[in-house]
Amino acid sequence: MTDIKRGDDSPRYFIVGNRTVKWVPLENGNLQILKLDWVTGLFIPGLDYMPKCLFADDSEQVSEDEFIQQTEAMRRESFTGDNAVFALYGLLDTIEATAKAERRLLTEQELAIIALTQRKTHAMFESVCRLGENYTRKKPY
Known part of the structure; x- marks a missing residue:
């Protein structure tokens, strides 16, 4: 219980x-x-x-926002899939990869986009993702 x-x-x-x-x-x-x-x-x-x-x-x-950001960071790191949530994760990965390739920190605008997008994916994850059907674990836990 x-x-x-x-x-x-x-x-x-x-x-x-x-x-x-x-x-x-x-x-x-x-x-x-x-x-x-x-x-x-x-x-x-x-x-x-x-x-x-x-x-x-x-x-x-x-805070709730810190909780959401940490949860979504863990999900992005641990899972892969083919649905709207993972399409948004891909956008975030691209933003971060671009900054890394340019050898710079994320801009305030990029950080805001990441935070807003992760709030959206957090709200969507449990309703959109079905383990084994449209997402899987990337690596053993």
């Missing part, structure tokens, strides 16, 4: 190591804890991460 009682009704976001974890308040007053799954890129129940979020040295509570 991943639901626990909690009085606060706003989501909380954590990065534990490189894994993203979110605490989602439920209407009944319980709290659902979800962690990024290395195998699928989806969020799965993660009650085991509650103490890690609170007490681990490599745990940090972050």
Whole structure:
């Protein structure tokens, strides 16, 4: 069971190591804890991460935007596919590769494009991606 009682009704976001974890308040007053799954890129129940979020040295509570950017960076690094999400990931890879080839840092405009696009892919991932059908894991976990 991943639901626990909690009085606060706003989501909380954590990065534990490189894994993203979110605490989602439920209407009944319980709290659902979800962690990024290395195998699928989806969020799965993660009650085991509650103490890690609170007490681990490599745990940090972050903003929703930082959470999204970290989640999408991990997905981009770990998975490949043939759908709209991966087409957008390809655009981001091109932006980063161009800056690297030109031996320069990303511009403010490029950073903004990456952040906005990753917010979009984050919202799309779970509805568009179907493991084994239109995306796969790049390398073993």
